[in-house]
Amino acid sequence: MSTSSPEAVKKLLENMQTDLRSLSMECKKKFPPVKEAAESGIVKIKTIAARNTDILAALKENSSEVVQPFLMGCGTKEPKITQLCLTAIQRLMSHEVVSEAAAGNIINMLWQLMENGLEELKLLQTVLVLLTTNTVVHDEVLSKAIVLCFRLHFTKDNITNNTAAATVRQVVTVVFERMVAEDERFKGIVEQPPPVQGNTNRRSVSTLRPSAKDAYMLFQDLCQLVNADAPYWLVGMTEMTRTFGLELLESVLNDFPGVFLQHQEFSFLLKERVCPLVIKLFSPNIKFRQGSSSAASPAPVEKPYFPICMRLLRVVSVLIKHFYSLLVTECEIFLSLLVKFLDGEKPQWLRAVAVESVHRLCVQPHLLRSFCQSYDMKQHSTKVFRDIVNALGSFIQSLFIVPSVGNPAVVSAPAGGSGSGPQGTAQGGTGPGGVSGTLTTQAAFEYRGTWIPLMTVSVQGSAKATYLEMLDKVEPPSIPEGYAMSVAFSALLDLVRGITSMIERELSMEEEAAAEFREAHPDQEWKPQAGAHLVWEEMVSACWCGLLAALSLLLDASTDETATENILKAELTMASLCGRLGLVTPRDAFITAICKASLPPHYALTVLSSNAANLSSKAYSIQGQSVQIISPSSESHQQVVAVGQPLTAQPQGTVVLTAKNIQCMRTLLNLAHCHGAVLGTSWQLVLATLQHLVWILGLKPGVGGALKPGRAVEGPSTVLTTAVMTDLPVISNILSRLFESSQYLDDVSLHHLINALCSLSLEAMEMAYGNNKEPSLFAVAKLLETGLVNMDRIEILWRPLTGHLLEVCQHPNSRMREWGAEALTALIKAGLAYKHDPPLAQNQRLQLLLLNPLKELSNVLHADIRQKQLECVLQILQSQGDSLGPGWPLVLGVIGAIRNDQGESLIRTAFQCLQLVVTDFLPTMPCTCLQIVVDVAGSFGLQNQELNISLTSIGLLWNISDYFFQRGEAITQELEREEEALQKQAQEKGETLNRPFHPAPPFDCLWLCLYAKLGELCVDPRPAVRKSAGQTLFSTIAAHGTLLQQPTWHIVVWKVLFQLLDCVRTSSTTADKEKIESGGGNILIHHSRDTAEKQWAETWVLTLAGVARIFNTRRYLLQQLGDFFEAWEVLLNHIQSAALSKNNEVSLAALKSFQEILQIVTPVKDSDKGGDALAAMGVPPVLIDPLSASGPGRPLVRSDSLVERLTRYNGAELQAPPPGEESALEDSALWWSAWNTWYRTGTDSTRPPSGPTEKLSFIPSQPFLTALIQIFPALYQHIKSNFSMEDLKKLGVILHGAVSVPISSDASPFILPSYTEAVLTSLQEAVLTALDVLQKAICVGPENLQVMYPAIFEQLLLFVEFSCKPPQYGRMETKHVANAKYNQIQLFAPAEWVALNYVPFAERSLEVVVDLYHKTACHKAVINEKVLQNIIKTLRMPLGLKYACPSESTWKLAVSSLLKVLSIGLPVARQHASSGKFDTMWPELANAFEDFLFTKSTPPDNLSIQEFQKNEAIDVEVVQLISTEILPFANFIPKDFVGQIMAMLNKGSIHSQSPSFTEAEIDVRMREEFSKVCFETLLQFSFSNKVSTPQEGYISRMALSVLLKRSQDVLRRYVEDERLSGRCPLPRQQVTEIIFVLKAISTLMDSLKKTQPENVDGNTWAQVIALYPTLVECITCSSSEVSSALKEALGPFKDFMQPPVSKVQNGES
Secondary structure, three states, X not given: OOOOOHHHHHHHHHHHHHHHHHHHHHHOXXXXXXXXXXXXXXXXXXXXXXXXXXXXXXXXXXXXXXXXXXXXXXXXXXXXXXXXHHHHHHHHHHOOOOOHHHHHXXXXXXXXXXXXXXXXXXXXXXXXXXXXXXXXXXXXXXXXXXXXHHHHHOOOOHHHHHHHHHHHHHHHHHHHHHHHHHHHHOOOOOOOOOOOOOOOOOOOOOOOOHXXXXXXXXXXXXXHHHOOOOOOOOOOOOOOOHHHHHHHHHHHHHHOHHHHHHOHHHHHHHHHHHHHHHHHHHHHHHHOOOOOOOXXXXXXXXXXXXXXXXXXXXXXXXXXXXXXXXXXXXXXXXXXXXXXXXXOOOOHHHHHHHHHHHHHHHOOHHHHHXXXXXXXXXXXXXXXXXXXXXXXXHHHHXXXXXXXXXXXXXXXXXXXXXXXXXXXXXXXXXXXXXXXXXXXXXXXXXXXXXXXEOOOOOXXXXXXXXXXXXXXXXXXXOOOOOHHHHHHHHHHHHHHHHHHHHHHHHHHHHHHXXXXXXXXXXXXXXXXXXXXXXXXXXXXXXXXXXXXHHHHHHHHHEOOHHHHHHHXXXXXXXXXXXXXXXXXXXXXXXXXXXXXXXXXOOOOOHHHHHHHHHHHOOOEEEOOEEEOOXXXXXXXXXXXXXXXXXXXXXXXXXXXXXXXXXXXXXXXXXXXXXXXXXXXXXXXXXXXXXXXXXXXXXXXXXXXXXXXEOOOOOOOOOEEOHHHHHHHHHHHHHHHHHHHHHHHOOHHHHHHHHHHHHHHHHHHHHHHHOOOOOOOOHHHHHHHHHHHHOXXXXXXXXXXXXXXXXXXXXXXXXXXXXXXHHHHHHHHHHHHHOOOOOOHHHOHHHHHHHHHHHHHHHHOOOHHHHHHHHHHHHHXXXXXXXXXXXXXXXXXXXXXXXXXXXXXXXXXXXXXXXXXXXXXXXXXXXXXXXXXXXXXXXXXXXXXXXXXHHHHHHHHHHHHHHHHHHOHHHHHHHHHHHHHHHHHHHHHHOOOOOOOOOOOOHHHHHHHHHHHHHHHHHOOOOHHHHHHHHHHHHHHHHHHHHHOOHHHHHXXXXXXXXXXXXXXXXXXXXXXXXXXXXXXXXXXXXXXXXXHHHHHHHHHHHHHHHHHHHHHHOHHHHHOOOOHHHHHHHHHHHHHHHHOOOOHHHHHHHHHXXXXXXXXXXXXXXXXXXXXXXXXXXXXOOOOOOOOOXXXXXXXXXXXXXXXXXXXXXXXXXXXXXXXXXXXXXXXXHHHHHHHHHHHHHHHHHOOOXXXXXXXXXXXOHHHHHHHHHHHHHHHHHHHXXXXXXXXXXXXXXXXXXXXXXXXXXXXXXXXXOOOOOOOOHHHHHHHHHHHHHHHHHHHOOHHHHHHHHHHHHHHHHHHHOOOOOOOOOOOOOEEHHHOOHHHHHHHOOOOEEEOOOHHHHHHHHHHHHHHHHHHOOOHHHHXXXXXXXXXXXXXXXXXXXXXXXXXXXXHHHHHHHHHHHHHHHHHHHHOHHHOOOOOHXXXXXXXXXXXXXXXXXXXOOOOHHHHHHHHHHHHHHHHHHHHXXXXXXXXXXXXXXXXHXXXXXXXXXXXXXXXXXXXXXXXXXXXXXXXXXXXXXXXXXXXXXXXXXXXXXXXXHHHHHHHHHHHHHHHHHHHHHXXXXXXXXXXXXXXXXXXXXXXXXXXXXXXXXXXXXXXXXXXXXXXXXXXXXXXXXXXXXXXHHHHHHHHHXXXXXXXXXXXXXXXXXXXX
16 A cells, blocks of 8 residues: 555554654653643644645645654653654654655754664664655755764664664665666756866865765765764764775775766765775785784884775775776776785785685686786786786795795794784695695695695686675684685686687687678788787786696696696686687697696606796796796696506506596597697697507507507506596597598698608507517507598598508508508598599599509408408498499409308308398499309308308399399390390301300390209208298299290299209108207207208298299289190199198198189179179189280389289280180189199098097198188189089088097197187188188079078088087097196197087077078078978977086077077968978977976076076066967967967966975075966966957967966965965965966956957856865965955956856846
8 A cells, every 4th residue: 555545644644643642641741741742733633634635745844843742752751752752753754744844853853862872773763764765854964864873883782783884884875876866867968067177175066966965975974984084074973993984885886886987076086085095004914024023123013904904805896896997097006916915925814815806806807808908018017917817826836835844924923813823834734744645535736745625615707705705703714724725726717717718709709700701802801900919919928827837736736626627628728729819839838738747747758848848948937936837746646547558669667647647638639629720830749648648548449540448458557447447438539539620731731640640650560560569559540530531632642541551451460450451441441432523433543543452452461351351342332332333343253252161251241242232233233244143142052151141142132033123124135235246256256155044035044044043042951041042932933923935934834833842742751750959059949840851841831832822923824825724733733732741731831822822813804793702701802903014115013912913024915815715614624623622632631530549640730621611712702603512512521520620639728718718719710601601602693502501501500519419520539628627638648639619619600590591581492491490400409408508508599599590480480381391390399499498407506596587587588489479370370289388388387396495495496487477478368358260269268278277276285285384484486376376367357257258168167166165265374465365366256146147248247
């Protein structure tokens, strides 16, 4: 809620009145004047509130009067009253209703309270509220308020002091903020500045606006106070401290720099007052020297005082940071002072705060640049920037120089101890051996026994000080050991980082500008600004000596990885910067430092020592202090990570590399790699150092010349720790990248590099001559790398490079030689691969130049070099094979020259080359080479050294064939051109042309060569080779045979295929049955392949399948050869003999082949029914594509469908045989020949054994039989037109035989999921499918086929019977699968045979029967052959057995099937009742009902009640069928049948009890529901009141008599039981039954009344009346339910009290 909102105003008025009332209450007795004032105040407020709309403004106007009572209240000096008044006054202020005058009065009142020392905290609060809420207080009033706060700062009370200090700070800030706000307001208004008078009058502030004036006066007085002078404006100050004054000055300077930079008056204050003040206050620190004895100096020296000194440094930091541009001269003095404070003679704390201040400067590179420009670059000026850096350097060095024990500084430490005594001791006390024994984990520096810990003092790039922030300390704090060092170290790093990044950024910008300029003005010269470069160079020159001295020392002393990393990074960036600026000496100095640090201490490396010597002569001095570049001290305590040998000709001791050496090495690599461009002459240093390091670390060259860690074996004295092992890969990677940068060198320097490396290499070769010691391969490896990256200009260095490497290849040292070859081959490969300009294809001279060394390698005798040569050939193929052109003969010669007697590895390499040639380069070589390739590949197949190569070479032959196929036309043309040329030559010489398969055209000959090779391999002694060759042969013929001309095909079929089949059949039947032991001990042979016979069986399978496939896919082609039918017969003969062979694998495969050759469908004329029938039975019709010719212009389409697109590559069209008579006849002859083969195979394989079963030799397997039966549907499609009953019978025999075959027990677990699951085996599925195909064909076929339906039913019904009596297979003992536990079978009777679980099969057959009957019930044949009767007859068996069935599902399915069949069949039977064709069916049906409803089998004991009720429901369904489908049509049904049905219903409707049941069971086991339905059915037929036919009446009569007879029985039995049971109630169902009977009787009486009397037999009346006495006897019963039913039953008998007089009367009554 804002203070001016109506609510707030209202609240203010209320509160003020309340305050005044309280005041008047408090002052009632003691201070009446105050009371009166308060009361008049209330009136005043009310008046103001009433008269004015803007109440706040009115209040402000009258604020002096409003405030008066409260001021008087304060005047009472009563604490309670004073507090109340101050609170009220604060409330007024916070609503800004205090005028200037009122504010003056308030402040005067506060001053009085202050002088009386009352309510000091409340006073401060009030002043603060007054000054912060509004700006009415100015000038003297303001100064009085400020003085008041200052005075309160110096009371005795601590809390008051601190609060006052905070208030003063806030008030000072408020004063300056007001000024800033005022400037903001007047920003837009330009004022005419008054003429500037001489700066004589220090109080010339007339030009300032009010707030600015206040600020000016305040700041001026702060300076006066710090200087211990009287203030001009802050009148009434009594005391002041310098520390507080300095803090206030610092905060103003830091927070409001804009004020001083924008206003001349303030700038003047800064120059004239602040700077002199600072310099004056610094004087004690400058003069003081730690350790100069006071006696010597004539005047006592003022001692430096920590709090003031530290605050002065803070002020100086702010001045330099914000006002450097105003105070150039003054800053020079400050900076020089700062440098002096770093002296070793100053107290420790002073050095610490000074170094913190220096750090603050170091993180501001732009400031440093300004120093450089303003001082270092001016003549006759102090070199401030250089001094800062050098001072830091000598400061760091001084920390390492331990003073001797008798150092006077330690002795003369003043007793008070405010000096630096303890620090001096702490620093110097650790003597030379202080820490050397322990290995510290803390980051630290250690140099010649001095150990200085390293702390994290600030985040990189920011100077966060510790001691400059200790504003609360009066005594100098003790500085922890290492603090000063840590800050100096950070400062050094930040300095380097800042300068380098700043200069590099500007350099890059300049380069970008140059590039843009060149793009815009290509003709003009770019001139950079010289000024910038001068500054950069000056900065570097000024600082590099100091930096290098300090960094080298730190690097040597560092024990911490991170610190080392930072130092190295600094040296690296400096080196690179010097390089970019072209400052050679500093660049080399920094690089030398890194190189030395990389190598072990005192390592003899001449290049470095000479370089270091020039440097060390350049000792330079800093302010008279000599600083030396320190050479590494050997005793630094570093973790040793590697021990190795120095690289020298004479063996020497080992040298040690530390983790730090490795770190430095990485930096060196980094430098060379990233900044190689600026290294110039330093390359010499770098490379020499690297070679030695690589040698000590034992890095060995790897692929492409990259150096990798060698194996430990090779350098016995090289020891590497795990720490360094992880670094090595990184190091080697950077090493390689370093040589990649050689591509940026110009040609001259590149030659120098190559020559230098060659001479290094020659030295290494000489070293390696006499001994077999490991040679240094650095030079060879790097020659290779340099060659590889300079491929674009390879010609200029190829000869010296390869010449030298060929020499290396002949070196006796194997390592050296191997590397020579490696480098040479790598270069050749790279040279060929490189995209030269112009390309190699157009530059044969270069190609020959590059390939020449490869040829020369053949002159080397060493085997390892030959292996390398072959590998090189392989890789050249891989990368450049397509551009070899005329080089092919040579390459193929090299590959093919390798044979069995050579080692395996050479064969392997040569073979890889061949593989490449075949897969990738056949198109690029001349076609005349193709036959050579086939021969070479074949010979690799026949070699016996390496099986895998033989197998793979067969694959190559396939690839070659593929290539022939795809490029047929091109190859043909080229070969024919060649052929013509050769024939011409032959004719000229008078010789005949000699070529294999000569008369055939050259392209077909190429194919026949290929087939011949594969044929040889098909009968190789090694099974794997046979298998592979066979597969390849058939695949090639299948895929590419279309290319052959027709006569060639004849050769293929009879000479290649059938010949092969004969060979294989012979080999298979004569093969050895001995078990082959696992080959070679380590290869396991699967049991299905562990005899030669089994292995040949596999070959037989493959061959047969292959031939069959060719016959299938190439049928039209083969049919034109004229002797196709003979070929077909031969093939079927082969299939049959294989199918009947005693080897399961072969026989099954033969059927697969049989299936394959049958899956051909002749092209469909118009979409005739064949296709639909096929589709209906789920056999995909395979149709031949319409034949298309492919002329020369059309590319060959590769088709992977079963039936190849038949095309000729030369455009000759192939006609399909005309759809004429003879082709159809021939076709059917083929199919019938196939049917005969199938029939013979089926009969032979399913015929059960006739002899005794012990001698059982062979039972066909399930998969075999399944496959056999599955062939039938496809076959049937082709022979259905002439398929006769006779054939159907043959088929039935085979189906029945197949299903009866038992399973070998060890196979059963795989074929039968488990005997509890009802699943069909695939064989059973197939049998049903075959019958399904037949019946579907009959369904769509002509009328005469329908006579086959009954035969199909007969077959299916046979299968249905299997559910109750499984079939026998000969005289074989079989176990029912459900009675045999598999594990027993396997353990105790491995040869047992298991009969299948036929139930699911029988049940499925039954479903098929029902389905089929549904379709065919009305067919003549079905009616004539009494199919319905046969179905019922078959179903009688499971229905009669009921619970005795093997599977419960069987009888349930039988019932439901019976119901379905009857629902279809009964109407048909009634329709044909007169024909007498169904007469024999009725008794059969009655018996079936009887057997089922009153079964002889008892339900199992474990049958649950729910199950029993389900089964009862099935019985009820049967009765319902009788009542709906049979009884209503009694007039169409034989009487005796109806009689039987009635008798049955009667029997069912009487509860028959078996005495064996216990009482509890009777409840369940009585089929109560069933009885009830039977009874209801009887009743239903006694109700018919409209008799349409005598027949119906007859049923009624019959039903009635049955009903009455049954009622009589029930009643009698009930009376008897009731009498016997005495008091016991009768069982529930007997009571229910009697009630049911009684209800039935009353219902019956009703219907008798309604029935026509002539429909009722006299007999019936008699039976009804006869019931009466029995009913009467029931009256004694105890059950109330029975009694009420009885009453209803007895009622209707009144009608019998007089005999009926006439018909009419009776009818109406």
